[in-house]
Amino acid sequence: MDFTERSTRVYRTKQLFTKEELAAREGLCVHEEPPFCSAACPLKLDVREFVRLCAAGDFTAARAMLERITPFARVLAAGCSAPCAAACRLNEVGEGIDIAALERAAMRYGAPKSGRGMLRFRKKKRAAVLGAELFTLSAAAEFAQKSYPTEFYVPQADAADLVRACAPFLSEEDCAAEAARLKAMDLKVHYGAQITRELYESCRQSADILCLSRGAAKALEPAAEPDEVTLLCEALGALVRPAGEEDVLTALTDARRAGVSADRIAQGMDPATLRGEEGAVTSRLYTDLSGVAPSRRKTAGHALPTAEEAQSEAARCVQCSCTECLKACPYLRHYAKSPRLLTREIYNNAGIIMGDHMMNKALNSCALCGQCSVVCPNGFDMAEICRRARENMVDTGKMSLAVHEFALYDQIFSNTEALLARSQPGFERSEWVFFPGCQAGAVAPEAVERAYSDLCGRLPGGVGIFLGCCGAVAKWSGRTELWEETRALLANELAKLGDPVVIAACPTCAGVLKEAGIPKVRGLWEVLLEIGLPDTAPQEGARVTLHDACGARGDHALQQAVRKILHGLGCEVTESELSGDKTPCCGYGGLVSCANPKMAKEFAQSIAQSAQGLPVVSYCMACRDRIAREGVKSLHLLELLYGADAGSPPGLSEKRRNRLKLKERLLKEKWGEDLAKRPLGFGLTLTEEARALMEERMILDTDVIAVMQHYHDTGEAVEDLDGGLLVTRMRLGNVTFWAKFTEDAQGYTVHRVYSHRMTVETR
Amino acid sequence: MAGEQKTYYTIDPEGRLKCCKCGVPLVKANAVFGYLDNAFPVELPVCPVCGFVYVPEELAMGKVLSVEKVLEDK
Known part of the structure; x- marks a missing residue:
């Protein structure tokens, strides 16, 4: 098969996913979900950031965060019931963060906001607030902050009296500070006012937005109750807080609700429309607490901790976030983006008609190994997205040949010049066929040859050989046409051998062959366990680190078989942190080494670094090769079993030569055929x-x-x-x-x- | 940047490159680079007799490579 280069003058696009498909994929990633503390806060304080600022000792910025969410931050700090602290995940392993104490510390140790703020123009719609309670006090301030000219009628004599009546739990100092804050607001307060029906009627006439204290509302219309969401009491045409105790947090939240309703009323809209998300929510965030040691509160039960106590209390926060995939995968770490964001960008990339496709490199840098789908609590599968995006690019003529051409021609070389599919000498048909995989022949041809001889001698019914490529390259590069061609070639060659059981030495080949519809595929290691290890197998063993192949992800029988074989060889196996199903790719998968060699190196380096100084044993020849390039002693299980150490990793040309030589040697030794070689006409x-x-x-x-x-x-x-x-x-x-x-x-x-x-x- | 040369490649000094087949020095001539249906006119050392166009290594691995990469993402 030949490939034609694309043209940049073809402007075809094809949607990568439907809206629903995209939403279903994006919805799996919880990286952007709010942390549990923030989700529990009805005032929507970004508690995680607030605590981080406290831990950094920046109480001024922390205080500014509190002042942004409510007009009376000292009232909040003094009376907050802190549902965030109850939701803190640290409660599960010790004591949760004392966030209420941090709020008080921020208000005490943080400097007040300086400057006059933005110049605001007063709005035309007017607001009137009647009666003194924390809800009305806060609502009046909300209206004033929204620039509605606001008149506030209270029976109290002055600001300090008013604040004390609304928030009796405040200290004298806080009370004075909040009274000063109230005075500084653009709010007209009528002190000593009697809240009468006449006043109510006149305000109803003059103001567009009316808000009543619950006491005042009950006096006017005892049976009237407000709507729970909008707080609008139809009978009174006023905003009133709902029944129940006036908890500080509830009152401040209700005041904010009233502010949203006021905006809707001022715009002549139904106050129930377009309110957005209000109040506390449930978070789907995942936080791994396995590495978190239990700790106790540093605030020592003080209502107001010292600045140092507050800072060390905040420093206990683990800053909940879900980065499970980023922790495991060098690719996602490199792009430093959550799969959700990456998916959206790859989706958009497919829709670009003209201009730069910024995500081409990113979607070609994924190893397609599926590790993310195992480490993600929701099974997010970046591999499927990147593979489909590549197929989409090939389909629409957007995939340049340059990206994968080397690998594609390597597959074609494997399946033409270097192809060898024969029955065992002396057999017409084969019961079995040994399929070592392209990389095994390229990296350790000696081991392949010995393994084949061993299988021939011990398996009944004839063992054929199949030197070739399973088609992984075609699949990984998104070239469906070549994939179909390879499937046909495999089926055809295997049929000629009498449809034998394929013994695949490479777990990736095994998986791909099954996908290609080859009915009988078995792993070499399971077969070897059944017939016993070869007599030549060394017994002395060694301490080694086992690197699981990403192709064996989910194949527990295979993973166990390899461990049993290593045990049989007397090896003491150290498991790396990410072993079994969580194993990372070496950088060969998904043709990363072709599309982005630097990224591929990061994959191999991460494995080499986790080897703890021991030789790494793997059962995929690509892993063996790439890990060896990182300067770590790396061995394939075949080399160990058959005592055929292939030494330092071969270069690109040598890999091809090795495959040809293996074919030539097998042809000569098993079938007595010589391949005529044309000598070069020059030195x-x-x-x-x-x-x-x-x-x-x-x-x-x-x-x-x-x-x-x-x-x-x-x-x-x-x-x-x-x-x-x-x-x-x-x-x-x-x-x-x-x-x-x-x-x-x-x-x-x-x-x-x-x-x-x-x-x-x-x- | 001020003073930066805009030409991709200059034959300097001229006459240091010789076509082996024809035995004549290469001369500056017009050539066109093409990739993915895009064409870029450039001046390159060319043999006036047989038309052999010489693409120096610095040019191939520098500007040409970077333009290839940009076009591949178009």
Whole structure:
């Protein structure tokens, strides 16, 4: 199969999800849910942030937060029943944060707001408030803050009297401070007023918004009750607090409700419309408390703790938030976004017709390993979203070949040039077929060969060999056409072998083959457990860290089989923190190493770092390879079992050569066939520098050979008289490869290589 | 930035590049880079006889690569 490069002049888009599908996915992520304390606060104080500010010792900012949510913050601080403290998750492992004490500390130690605030223009609609209680006091202040010219009629003689009557629990100092605050408000208070029916009637005529104390309302209309949400009492045409005790928090919340109703009334709307979310809510947030040690309150039961006590009390807060996926996945950590946000951005990315697709790299950097779906309390699956987004891009012609081309041609190489599907010599059909996977042949061909010989000798009915790719590359890159082609190829080749049971050495291959509809697929490790370990298996064992393959996620039988085998080899296995189903990807999955090599390195590094200095044993050859690149001793279970350590990880070209050599060796040794090789017509040496550049720039030695062959045939090159090097080039597929070389009697020595995808022509 | 050169590449000094096949120095000539149906006219060292266009490594791995990346996300 060949791939054609896309054009940026094709403006096709396809919606990635329907609205409902998107909402269902986004709804799973609870990262943006409010913490339990904030959810419990009817005044909607961001308690988590408030406590954080207290912990940082910034009581002034903390105080400003309280003053923003209510006109009389000292009243709140003194009388708050703190439902947030009851909702604090620390209560489950010790004592919850004493948030009420922190409120008082913030009001005491924080500096008052300076400056005059914004210039406000008074509104035309007028408000009148009758009677003194905490609800009316606070409501009058709310109306004044909303710039309604407000008249407040109270029987008390002055501001201090009024505040004392409304909040008798306040200290003298607080009382004086709140009285001063009341005086500073743009609010006309009529002290010594008698709340009579005449006053009520005249206010009803003159004011657009009317608010009564419950006492006043009962005196006027004993049977009238307000609506619980809007607080509007139809019979009186006034806002009145509902029945029940006048708790401080309730009164302040009701005053805020009255403020919302006032706005609706002033706009001539039904006060019940568009009120938004009011009062306390339930949070779906998940917080992992497993690592939290129980602790006790530092406030020592003081109503007003010292600043130091308050600060250390606040410092106990664990700042509840759900970051389970971010903690586990290097990809999500790298983008530092919740899956919810990332999903929305990827969804929007698919809808862009012209312009920059900012999320292309992000959606191609997910390892598609499914770890998030296991660590997330709600099973958020980023892999499904990124895979569908890739398929969408391929469908609409938005996926550039550059992203996955190397891997795609690698799969095609595996399934053409390096493909070998044969029955065991002496057998027409096979009961079994060994499917080591492309990476096993590329990284540890010796171990594959020994394993195959072992299986041939011990399994009855003939064991065929299948060297090839399962199609994971096609799936991961979103190339459905190639995936279908691969499925057909697999089915066809297996049919020729007599539809044997596939023994897959790679857990990813096993999964992908099952997805491809291959009916009989078994893991190599389970088969080996059944027939017993090979005689050659070493017994001395060692201390090792086991890294589970992401392809084995959810396959507990496989995970257990591997552990049993390691136990049988006498190994002392240390489990890493994220083992079993929670295992991370090594960076090979999802073709990250192709689309974003830096990101892939972060994946491998995170595994290497958790190895605790021990050799890492894995049962996926891609893991083995990528972990070894991080400078950690890394072994595949096949290498351990068959005593065939493959040594340091091979380069890109060597991986291809290894696969070809394995095929050649097997053909020669098992079937006595020789593959005729055409020798090069010239000598070729690659310097260390050239080899390093080839790895970095993903250039294969076959590419360099083709370039030099072209030069050999045509003599086309440029001589750089400064550097003394010859430079030649050749276009192979979608890439132009360049080689800088010298020529002598032995042939060519290539010093540097580079490539570009752009075409270049003269005008 | 003030004084920054706008040309992608300058042949400096001229005559230091020679076409092996034709044995003549490369000269500055008009060429077009193309990628994903976009075309960019540039001046590059070209052999006046056979038309071999030389794309130096700094250019290929620098500006060309960055423009490729930008276009791939269009």
